[in-house]
Amino acid sequence: MTKDEDGKRLERLKRIVLALPESPGCYQYFDGEGTIIYVGKAKNLKRRVSSYFNKTVQTRKTQILVSKIQDINYVVVPTDEDALLLENNLIKKYKPRYNILLKDDKTYPSVCVTNEEFPRVFKTRKIFPGVGTYYGPFSHAGTLNNMLELINRIYPLRRCRFTMSSQQIENCKFKACLEYHIKNCKAPCVGLQSKEEYMESVAEVKEILKGNTRKVCEKLLQRMNALAEEMRFEEAQELKRKYDLALDFCEKSEVIAPYEHNIDVFSIADDEKSAFINYLHVTNGCINQAFTFEYAKRMDEVPEDLLALGIVEMRERYHSDSKEIIVPFPIEVELKDVTITVPQRGDKKHLLDLSLANVRQYKFDKAKQAEKLNPEQRATNLLKELQTKLKLDRLPIHIECFDNSNIQGAEAVAGCVVFKKAKPAKSEYRKYIIKTVEGPDDYASMAEVVYRRYKRLMDEAGELPSLIIADGGKGQMGIIKHVVEDELQLQIPIAGLAKDGKHRTSELLTYQDGQIVTVGVEIKSALFQFLTRIQDEVHRYAIQFHRDKRSKAQVASELDTIKGVGAATKTALLKQFKSVKRIREASEDAIAEVVGKAKARIIKEAL
Missing domain, CATH: 3.40.1440.10 (GIY-YIG endonuclease)
Structure with a gap:
């Protein structure tokens, strides 16, 4: 176009x-x-x-x-x-291309209680209107299976698919099956269980499926006590068994507060590509359903809009009619006869905190899973976060960091470490002996090293970094900026790592509108650990080079001043004679056996 x-x-x-x-x-x-x-x-x-x-x-x-x-x-x-x-x-x-997309679109299982004269209870993934009442869906199959197991143990309802009616039972159309003999059913098909008793069990099953397990426990306890008063101890014992099973199941659910109405709790966490929404459904103070979904972002959706859309989607999907919704922040949505609450304290705040913990954990687990499938993803995420924090135009794939090392200006050296794709590129590390600075002047030493580093890269058409990090905070940042921008006429972003009183990395610094500002980075975050690793590495590298140079100076001998005697010759002589004194006392022929006649003559004349 x-x-x-x-x-x-x-x-x-x-x-x-x-x-x-x-x-x-x-x-x-x-x-x-x-x-x-x-x-x-x-x-x-x-x-x-x-x-x-x-x-x-x-x-x-x-x-x-x-x-x-x-x-x-x-x-x-x-x-x-x-x-x-x-x-x-x-x-x-x-499914518009640029809209958010609910990535988890699979069908979760529900429980159906049929509309038959003798209803059946079973798990299903398909919804057929008119067949019965559906409860769910349930995102965690294990939770659903445990609930169905509880129901089957307390209320042994029929599992057969016969079209059963009272008239057919009276006409003896059926025979008791194996389920009756193994005590999984009370055989209403042959009149061994009355319709009234059967429907009473179905009603209590529906209460359990609604999350009203405590209400069922109370009914069982009342009936058990009544039977005990009537001296019907065997029946009371059977009810006690059911009561214990129901109570045990109920206690495994987290009880938040004795609310008499249902509550929906929603929270959200997001990153660049996805939003994660957690939904807790609370019935009578018990969390009986919990889901977390991932939405793929397509545009620059804000959390408020994403959460509003997620609330409508999930309430519709899970057939929620709760009259109260708890959210972490105000949202611009009005639902008929529904109160939207942003709690600040109390039981409702505890519910919200629980939902937030779940959604953050889900986001963390998804990131970990992505890292395992794609090991480079973690590095990319770190660099993207650093890019965002520092407001860089491009991803800082190539990072260089400098540090000086000396003792009162003696044996002054510097080191430059290189990180590419968030990993150390040790073959590109460089060591520098300070040549133009006398005495302990860190700023002048830094200026010399930075100039030498990038002047050579420019002369050799080498790869320039996408970010320079100064180890020494604001002062070194200013020196590096002057050398890079004013002297070399380069445009390379510069950041700094400041330290606290205990010489530990404490904050990240950057330039914004010509001024040095502090960038907020959480101390326990992966980005902070990455920056600390860079700082520790350049410090280690510079210190090690300084130690090596100082050690070499301490072991220097008269042999180092003799022209033509290199490290290999020196090593061979010291290995043979053990000291310079013994070399001096040795004959020229003895020395010649080690290094040859020509070098032996030079050494004897020099010593």
């Missing part, structure tokens, strides 16, 4: 925007093929859609989306709640 054609396209779209109503509704963007590429909701359609064409606030993702739009359609609805529901339905129906 030419520039003129694109200009005409934008003018046409802006005319459509000007005609939009200032009402709640949903808008749809179409590409050149008539395919819906984005669906959104708005309290004010005109204001929301016009924001996409405001170049001063466009992000890169928004620019890409706008470049694909060829037409705009909209649907006006009465309320903001209707807009949210419609948006959710349109996204599920059309």
Whole structure:
């Protein structure tokens, strides 16, 4: 598309925007093929859609989306709640390319209690309207299986698929099957269990499936005590067994508070690509369902919008009719007869904290899993985080860090370590002996080393780093900036690692608008550990070089001053004669046997 054609396209779209109503509704963007590429909701359609064409606030993702739009359609609805529901339905129906996508779209199992005269209870992944009442779905199959096992042990309902009626039972149409003989069923099919008793068991099963296990426990306890008072001890003992099973199951659920109404709890955590939403369903103070879903981001969605959409999606999927929703921050959504709460303390805050802990753990586990599948992903994530913190134009794949080492200016040296893709590139480490500085002057030494390093790379057309890190904080940052930008005319981002009073890395520094500012990095974060590793490595490298140089100076001997005697010759002589004194006392022939006649003559003359 030419520039003129694109200009005409934008003018046409802006005319459509000007005609939009200032009402709640949903808008749809179409590409050149008539395919819906984005669906959104708005309290004010005109204001929301016009924001996409405001170049001063466009992000890169928004620019890409706008470049694909060829037409705009909209649907006006009465309320903001209707807009949210419609948006959710349109996204599920059309799956627009640039909308968030619920990645976990698998079908979870539910429990069906049939509408038959003698209802059956079974697990299913398919929903058939009119067959019965469905409970769930349940995201954790283990939890569901434990619940069904409890139900089967307390209430041995029939499992057969016969179409059973009271008339057929009276006419003796059935025979007791194996399930009766192994005590998994009380055989209502042959009249050994009355319909009234059977339906009473079904009613209590429904209470358990609703999460009202404590209510069932109370009923069992009352009936057990009544039977005991009537001296019907065998029946009371059977009820006690059921009561103990139900109580044990109930105690395994986390009891938050004795609320008499149901509560939905939602929380969110996100990164660049995904949002993770946790949903806890609380019934009578017990958490009986917990889910966490991942949404793939397509645009620059904010957490408030993502959470609002997730609430509608999950409440619809899990058939929730809770009248209270707990969230971590205010959201612009109104649901009929539903109260939205942002708790600050108390039991509800405990519920929210539990949900937040779950969603953060889920996000952490997903990141760990991704790292195992792709070991380089962790390095990429670290560098992306560093890029964001320092507001860099490109990923800092190539990082270099400098450090000086000397004792009161003696044997002054410096080291440069290189990290590529967040890993040390040791073959590219460089050592420097300070040549132009006398005395202990760290700033002058740093200026010399940085100049030598990058002047040589420029002369040899070598690879320049994408980030330079100064080990010494603000002072060294200023020196490096002067050398790199003023003397060498290079544009390389510069950061610094400041230390606390105990010489430990304490904060990350960077330049913003010409001023050095502190960048917030959590001490326990992976990024902080990575930066500390760079600082420790350059410190180790410079210190080791200084120690080696100092050790070499301490073992220097008269042999080092003799022209033509190198390290190999010196080593051979000391190995044979043990000391310079013995070499001096040895004959020229004895020395010649080790290094040859020519060098022996030079050595004897020098010593």
